[in-house]
Amino acid sequence: MKIRQRTTCQICRQKKISCDGRKPSCGQCLLRNITCPGYPPDWIFISQFAPSNIQTKPILARVAGHSGVTKHPPSQLPGILLNRKTHEPNGSLRSLYHEDLPLDKLIEIIIQGYVPGTDVAAILKGASASTPRICGAWAEVLPDLVKAGNNTALNAAIKAFAFSILVCETQRKIPMATALEAYSVALRSVNDSLKIPNKSSLVQLMAAVMCLLFAELVLPTSLESWTAHLEGLGELMQTREPQFYASGIAHRLFVGARPALIVLKIQSRKASFLASEEWQTAPFQEIIPSPMQALMNEATVIPGIIERMSQEAGITTADRLLTELEALLDRLALWETSFQATPEAPRFWYDGDCIWFDSLTTANGLTHCWAFNVICLTCVGKIVGLFPDLRPFAHISRGMVSQETRRMSMLICRSTKYLMQDKMKLFGPTSIVLPLQTAYDTLKAGGAETERDFACCKEILESALGEKHFLSLFFKGDV
Structure with a gap:
């Protein structure tokens, strides 16, 4: 992960001017007679592949008890932000982003930033977008999932994804440290849900992992963490039979997540469970696949061909x-x-x-x-x-x-x-x-x-x- 210079205050960083790092107030802020916001905590990023004495828990662990299926090995925690001084997750620290955005506003930010050209108001009311996309349907189910019941892990993941989008915006821009803090809290929350049977439904967990996946993509972390989320998502998906994804929210999550999983398998040159006949047909027993999904059906066999060529x-x-x-x-x-x-x-x-x-x-x-x-x-x-x-x-x-x-x-x-x-x-x-x-x-x-x-x-x-x-x-x- 790229670590920003920790001796630069937020005002100097935003104005892109030199900061002398003096405490409690830097020279630039003293000169302008303004309150210096200080400096973000000294973060370190613990990668899933880096050796460490700090014991981190798996983010997408075996879903024992949640679905009755325990055949899949646990995936590893992609990473967690820790405070260098305490080695404790930063959830207890006060967020640098003072505006407490409601959940529907966070979902609106996600839909505006990730599903362009759609009627945001209609989606927030539960209507599905009429235009099929390669990988967008999953974000449209967030309002329905939130209405179905309060879920701490999903709510935290929604906040992490929305904050990652705000990091890149100009008008509503927030500090990177704030987005990383929200992401860290969401990681731990999803991990806790996986350890407690029936704490979250499968569709809530899948949506939460998709939010983490794209938050990870936008934040300057690592490709390995992004792929770890996808591997875990594939394991979660297989805890149900293909028929489970034939209709409703489960179907929309499936068609939204499937292209990302296919891309992962093409890049890793590994055959995908999605290439089997039952996974190509059962999820579309009730809903005819769109042209986009018909194309994805053809693509499911490509990773297996590449793998056989190498073996x-x-x-x-x-x-x-x-x-x-x-x-x-x-x-x-x-x-x-x-x-x-x-x-x-x-x-x-x-x-x-x-x-x-x-x-x-x-x-x-x-x-x-x-x-x-x-x-x-x-x-x-x-x-x-x-x-x-x-x-x-x-x-x-x-x-x-x-x-x-x-x-x-x-x-x-x-x-x-x-x-x-x-x-x-x-x-x-x-x-x-x-x-x-x-x-x-x-x-x-x-x-x-x-x-x-x-x-x-x-x-x-x-x-x-x-x-x-x-x-x-x-x-x-x-x-």
Whole structure:
């Protein structure tokens, strides 16, 4: 975690001026005859991977007694903020943010910051947004979950996520220390709920973990902690049968959380439980999947293919994998054709070197479809490189594999500006992570053949990192 200089007062930090760190009042505040707010506590961040003599408890532990399922090993506490002097959680310290925002206001901040372009008032009354997104439905259920019953863990997690959003705002900006304090309290609260059977319902816990997940993403911590939350979320999800997610709040949480879990498995190159037939069909027995969820159904098998490529050898296995990839690429092409089949207007168009879309939903769908295509075609190229005697598909030559990965990677890069608009709030940048990461890695690996395209992609990425600091977690050390 990045530690700010602790000898800079909050006023000097906000005004971006030099602070001499004098106590009880710094020189700048004395000169201006104003009250110096002092200095934040001396924080340290205990990572789940760092050795420590301080015993921290697991945040997403085995859900024993809560659901009757205990087969999953406990995940580790992603991290907790401790006071260096006392080694005690900071929940007892007075918050630096004096305004006591009510829960409905915190939810409003989350919806405004994470589900752009929706009727906030309608969602707060319990109405579902009409526009499907890659990963947004889960936030819309927060009002319903809060109305269903007071839950300390969920309330604390909602506050942590809302405060993380306020850290990035200009008008309502709050100190980073305040957001980190709220996050620490939420971590301990969710952990306590997991240890006590029936203290929270499964859907309340899932929503709380999703709030922590995105609070972790916005705050300057670590990618490892973000993935730890996702792993734990997957374990929580599996404590119920797939049919549990067929309707109601559970279904909306499922379709909202599933894309993030798929992205995690693609990045970790591990097969996902979501690829099994029952997890693809049972949650949609009562509600027909939207085009976005139909695309996610296709993507569930990608992590398993990548994992088998790294574990299995032999021309027979390679031939079987090529057959599976051919079928998947055909289904992705069919999905894209169907998705773009609209008589009214084109789904996207060029504005100079950038691509503009008719909606955020279209941008989400097409950028992810292009990314899944690039991943599959890259797998094809690797297999054929290892086994030159194997032929790629009849309608795709080796040269076309390279051309298509390059073309679709550049489509993704040129879509970045649209998704990085200020009006897309937090959702736009978070939804471009996998596509942009895929395009960047592909063009980088292309060497001299893609040197010019890679330079263009790198320039786009550097601009994105400058505007949205948390994206640096995913591209650490690359640019």
